[in-house]
Amino acid sequence: MRVLVTGGMGYIGSHTCVQMIEAGMTPVIVDNLYNSKKSVLGRIEKLTGVSPAFYEGDIRDRAFLDSVLAEANVEAVIHFAGLKAVGESVEKPLEYYDNNVHGTLVLVEAMRAAGVNSLIFSSSATVYGDPASVPITEDFPTSATNPYGRSKLMVEECLTDIQKAHPEMSITLLRYFNPVGSHPSGEMGEDPQGIPNNLMPFISQVAVGRREYLSVFGDDYPTVDGTGVRDYIHVLDLADGHLAALTHKGREAGLHIYNLGTGNGFSVLQMVEAFSQSAGVEVAYQIAPRRPGDIAECWADPAKAKAELKWEATRTIEDMTTDTWRWQSANPTGYPEL
Numbered sequence: 547m548r549v550l551v552t553g554g555m556g557y558i559g560s561h562t563c564v565q566m567i568e569a570g571m572t573p574v575i576v577d578n579l580y581n582s583k584k585s586v587l588g589r590i591e592k593l594t595g596v597s598p599a600f601y602e603g604d605i606r607d608r609a610f611l612d613s614v615l616a617e618a619n620v621e622a623v624i625h626f627a628g629l630k631a632v633g634e635s636v637e638k639p640l641e642y643y644d645n646n647v648h649g650t651l652v653l654v655e656a657m658r659a660a661g662v663n664s665l666i667f668s669s670s671a672t673v674y675g676d677p678a679s680v681p682i683t684e685d686f687p688t689s690a691t692n693p694y695g696r697s698k699l700m701v702e703e704c705l706t707d708i709q710k711a712h713p714e715m716s717i718t719l720l721r722y723f724n725p726v727g728s729h730p731s732g733e734m735g736e737d738p739q740g741i742p743n744n745l746m747p748f749i750s751q752v753a754v755g756r757r758e759y760l761s762v763f764g765d766d767y768p769t770v771d772g773t774g775v776r777d778y779i780h781v782l783d784l785a786d787g788h789l790a791a792l793t794h795k796g797r798e799a800g801l802h803i804y805n806l807g808t809g810n811g812f813s814v815l816q817m818v819e820a821f822s823q824s825a826g827v828e829v830a831y832q833i834a835p836r837r838p839g840d841i842a843e844c845w846a847d848p849a850k851a852k853a854e855l856k857w858e859a860t861r862t863i864e865d866m867t868t869d870t871w872r873w874q875s876a877n878p879t880g881y882p883e884l
């Protein structure tokens with residue numbers, strides 16, 4: 547199966563490409579390298595023995611997409627490309643709506659013109675806003691509290707309308723919980739530019755000596771130990787979720803929505819402890835005020851994906867922390883420039 551992978555050089559996209567190749571699929575990557583490095587391609591080849599086709603360009607460039615689709619002969623698209631930093635989205639809403647919403651619309655126009663009817667979209671648990679309870683099922687109400695989250699929600703709504711008007715299309719919205727971890731080889735992982743916004747990359751940069759200590763955002767939430775609880779999912783489990791979607795519902799006409807999470811919640815301090823154990827180093831931390839916009843607890847009910855996609859997360863918290871540490875300690879400053 548040949549599949550166009552937008553954003554395939556990024557964190558989740560690159561791991562998904564490796565899993566696809568291992569499963570005998572052929573990813574064709576489109577990426578503008580805004581938040582990734584070309585050296586990722588060499589790592590994919592090192593791990594799989596295959597160097598996937600790579601087209602450097604922007605999904606908002608219709609002529610570029612038309613030429614890629616004319617050449618690539620794909621039957622489905624996995625759409626990872628987009629911007630993802632919540633804080634930055636408040637500062638630069640135009641860029642977020644342009645990349646995430648406009649970019650998706652250009653992509654779907656190009657797909658329709660090329661006769662490609664299957665799209666799998668990277669959505670986020672952020673579309674559940676502040677959920678009334680946990681675990682979260684797919685029919686919970688949706689809302690957004692920042693431009694990033696609103697861009698994901700807008701894309702979900704646009705795609706829902708588009709699928710209704712074009713019932714031959716297969717659109718799958720995958721709502722990721724908190725992706726963490728790395729390929730177990732230590733060759734591929736998360737490589738955030740600048741100061742990490744997310745917990746796991748921050749912890750691993752403290753462990754490797756790039757940062758002095760972790761600020762724990764709040765210890766007075768109504769949770770197991772007062773710190774925020776999230777559903778951390780290994781990036782390879784998440785990648786496998788895309789393969790399962792492609793195999794089961796992702797090419798069947800209709801609108802399909804799935805949570806991709808483990809169904810388990812871990813607190814910030816539990817993650818710090820797990821990481822310290824795996825890495826064998828103390829992770830220094832200080833309690834800091836709550837981060838605006840954060841919620842106390844968030845974890846998935848993954849039953850629908852299990853039933854319909856025959857998929858469930860199998861990797862443990864120890865796998866997530868051990869693999870992250872292997873990547874971070876072997877590549878303390880991330881991917882090389884080339």
Ligand code: NAD
Nearest residue numbers: 553556557558577578579580581582604605627628668670
């Ligand atoms: P990432 O930044 O590592 O990867 C995104 C890739 O898309 C990058 O390689 C970037 O260069 C590329 N890109 C961005 N805009 C582009 C454009 N206009 N044209 C072509 N390429 C473009 O991010 P990621 O963590 O791999 O996330 C992938 C997707 O999953 C994103 O849509 C993100 O919003 C979504 N998501 C991520 C998380 C997470 O925690 N990482 C959680 C929920 C949802």
Ligand code: UD1
Nearest residue numbers: 632670672743744745748761762763774775776814839840
């Ligand atoms: C964040 C985004 C969410 C996005 C997701 C994946 C916010 C409000 N939400 O989710 O929209 O989909 O990333 O990119 O930004 N923490 C610390 N110290 C840190 C970093 C985080 O204590 O330095 C805590 C947070 O308060 C939270 C937990 O760790 O309790 C996880 O945080 P993070 O990794 O940023 O993910 P989310 O906030 O769940």
